[in-house]
Amino acid sequence: MASDQMTSRDKLESIALNLWWTWTPEARTLFRRLNPEVYRASDNNPRAALATAKDAVLNDPSFQDDVDAVYQRYRTYMERSPQVEDAPATAYFCMEYGLHESIPLYSGGLGVLAGDHSKAASDLGLPFTGIGLFLREGYFRQSFDADGWQEATYPVLDPAKHPVSLVSEGDGEPLTVTVPLGTHEIAVRAWKVALGHTSLYLLDTDFDANPDEYRPLTRRLYQGGDHERIRQEIVLGIGGLRMLRALDVTPDVYHANEGHCAFLMLELLRERLAAGDDLADAEAWVRDRSVFTTHTPVMAGHDHFDPDLFSEAMAGFRDEIHLSTHDLLSYGRVRPDDHEETFTMTVLGLKLSRAANGVSELNGHVARQQWEDLYPDRSLDEVPIDAITNGVHLPTWTAEPARNFFADHIHVDLTEAQAPDDWTDLADLSDETLWDLRCALRERLLNYVEEKVQEQSLPMHPDLDPEALTIGFARRFATYKRAPLIFRDRERARALFADADRPLQLLYAGKAHPADDAGKEFIRRIYDISQEEGFEGKVVFLENYDMEMGRMLTSGCDV
Known part of the structure; x- marks a missing residue:
C-alpha cells in the first residue's frame, strides 16, 4: 500500500512491528500518546497502546502530522544503503x-x-x-x-x-x-x-x-x-x-x-x-x-x-x-x-x-x-x-534530554553513527552548561524513583536530594558482584552518608537468580540496611530491574 493511502493507524502498526521504535524516542512518544495508562501498564508496549488507542487522539490532525513525520523517518531508515561495504554475513x-x-x-x-x-x-x-x-x-x-x-x-x-x-x-x-x-x-x-x-x-x-x-x-x-x-x-x-x-x-x-x-x-x-x-x-x-x-x-x-x-x-x-x-x-x-x-x-x-x-x-x-x-x-x-570492550548502542541508551542537548549545542545527531571528531565541540562548552545537563538528568531520575517506589511491594521512603552525589548499583545479584561491599564497615559508611557538606545517596536495583539464596540474602541485607538510621531515605532499592530502569539509572546517576 502506498504511504499516501495508509491511515495513521496503518502507519503506526507498521512501525510497531519493527523494533526500530525501541531506539527512536519520537516513535515511542506517539504510542504513549495513544493511551498513556495502557502503555505504562504494558511495560511500554506499542501494540498494547495501539490496540486500545483513543479515537480522539488518532483523529487529531496535529497527531496525524506527527505520525506522518515519524513514518517518513522510518521509511528513510529502512530504505537507506548499507554504511559498510563488503561486510561478511x-x-x-x-x-x-x-x-x-x-x-x-x-x-x-x-x-x-x-x-x-x-x-x-x-x-x-x-x-x-x-x-x-x-x-x-x-x-x-x-x-x-x-x-x-x-x-x-x-x-x-x-x-x-x-x-x-x-x-x-x-x-x-x-x-x-x-x-x-x-x-x-x-x-x-x-x-x-x-x-x-x-x-x-x-x-x-x-x-x-x-x-x-x-x-x-x-x-x-x-x-x-x-x-x-x-x-x-x-x-x-x-x-x-x-x-x-x-x-x-x-x-x-x-x-x-x-x-x-x-x-x-x-x-x-x-x-x-x-x-x-x-x-x-x-x-x-x-x-x-x-x-x-x-x-x-x-x-x-x-x-x-x-x-x-x-x-x-x-x-x-x-x-x-x-x-x-x-x-x-x-x-x-x-x-x-x-x-x-x-x-x-x-x-x-x-x-x-x-x-x-x-x-x-x-x-x-x-x-x-x-x-x-x-x-x-x-x-x-x-x-x-x-x-574487545563492550560498547553500547547510543540511540537506545541516551536519554532524550541528553539527545536534545547534543543536537542543540554541538549539532550531533545520535540517530547516526558518530566519528570521534564529531564530539570535539564539547570542549568549547562551559562547565556550567554541562553541569546544568547533569543536574537536570539527576533530577529526572529522582522524580522517576519517587514514582517507582509507589508501585513496588518492597517498602521504600526515599528522601533524595537533587544536589547530592547519586551512585547507582544496578546488576544481577550474583554474589561475586559484591553488592553490599560498601557497608562492610558499617560505621564508616554511616559517616559518609551523614556528611552534610558532601551529601551522598545510593540507588540499588537487580535480581537474584530464583535458585540463588545467597544472592537473595544480599538483597535482603541491603533492604535491612536501607531501613536503619543514617541510611533510611538515602539508600533505596528499586524493584523489578528492567531496561527502562537501566536507562534511567544510566542517565541520571553520577557514578
Whole structure:
C-alpha cells in the first residue's frame, strides 16, 4: 500500500512491528500518546497502546502530522544503503537478548550486549542474523515478601500482543526443524523479530508437535538444573543452525556470544563430516568461520556438564556425527584423557573458533588466566583470548534530554553513527552548561524513583536530594558482584552518608537468580540496611530491574 493511502493507524502498526521504535524516542512518544495508562501498564508496549488507542487522539490532525513525520523517518531508515561495504554475513547466537522492557528475553549484561549488537548492525546495514530462544516466560518479575525476601512470578508473553511473527513455509505451515535430544527427536519452530534491518529468530519448542516433557524447554531463561540446561543449549546451538539452513541463510561467520550456544560448532563439524571432509579438514573449516566471546570471570559461572549427562543428552547427535562419546567429550575438556573431567561449553567455544575475546581489557586478562592450562605451550600473554570492550548502542541508551542537548549545542545527531571528531565541540562548552545537563538528568531520575517506589511491594521512603552525589548499583545479584561491599564497615559508611557538606545517596536495583539464596540474602541485607538510621531515605532499592530502569539509572546517576 502506498504511504499516501495508509491511515495513521496503518502507519503506526507498521512501525510497531519493527523494533526500530525501541531506539527512536519520537516513535515511542506517539504510542504513549495513544493511551498513556495502557502503555505504562504494558511495560511500554506499542501494540498494547495501539490496540486500545483513543479515537480522539488518532483523529487529531496535529497527531496525524506527527505520525506522518515519524513514518517518513522510518521509511528513510529502512530504505537507506548499507554504511559498510563488503561486510561478511554474520550469524550471531546468544541465549538472551535485551531489546526492550516489554519483551523480557534477558537477565543482564549478556543480553543487553546482544541486543545492542543487533541494533548497531542494523544501523550499519550489516548482513547480520540473530538466533535466540522464544522465552515466553522470560526471566521473571521480581517482588518481595514482608521480610524483604525476593519472590518470582512468570507472566506469559502473548505473541499476538508483541512484534513477533511465526516463521512459515510457502504453504503457510510453520517452518520446523528436528533436533536430537538423547534418544528422541523434537521439533523446533521460530518466531521472527524485526530490528530495523536485522532479523532475529527465536527458537520455540512449546507447541503440540512435542511431548509435554520437551515443551517447556524454551519457556524460561536459566531455569532448572543441568539436565534442562544442556537440552536447552542443544536446541539453541544445533537447532539454531538447522533453522538457519531451513531459512536458506548461509553466513560467512558464526559468532557464539558466550558458551551457552557453542554446540553450534559441533553441528557445523557434523555438516562438514557429512559433506565428506576428514576430521582435521572439518575442524579447520569450522575454526576458520567461528568466533567466540566469553563474559564470565568466575569459573563456577561457565556451563559444565557431567560426562554421563553429556553422553545421555548427546546420544542422538553422536549417532548422527559418527564420533565416539570420548571424541565429543574431548572438545569440551582441557585434558581430553581425564575421564572424570566435565564437559565445559567455554572450552568447546575456544577449541573450535579462530578468535576469542573477553568483554573488557581486564576481563580478557582474567579469561587468559582461567584457560591458560588449555595452552600449555604458551605464556599467559600468548593465550589466544583477546579483549574487545563492550560498547553500547547510543540511540537506545541516551536519554532524550541528553539527545536534545547534543543536537542543540554541538549539532550531533545520535540517530547516526558518530566519528570521534564529531564530539570535539564539547570542549568549547562551559562547565556550567554541562553541569546544568547533569543536574537536570539527576533530577529526572529522582522524580522517576519517587514514582517507582509507589508501585513496588518492597517498602521504600526515599528522601533524595537533587544536589547530592547519586551512585547507582544496578546488576544481577550474583554474589561475586559484591553488592553490599560498601557497608562492610558499617560505621564508616554511616559517616559518609551523614556528611552534610558532601551529601551522598545510593540507588540499588537487580535480581537474584530464583535458585540463588545467597544472592537473595544480599538483597535482603541491603533492604535491612536501607531501613536503619543514617541510611533510611538515602539508600533505596528499586524493584523489578528492567531496561527502562537501566536507562534511567544510566542517565541520571553520577557514578
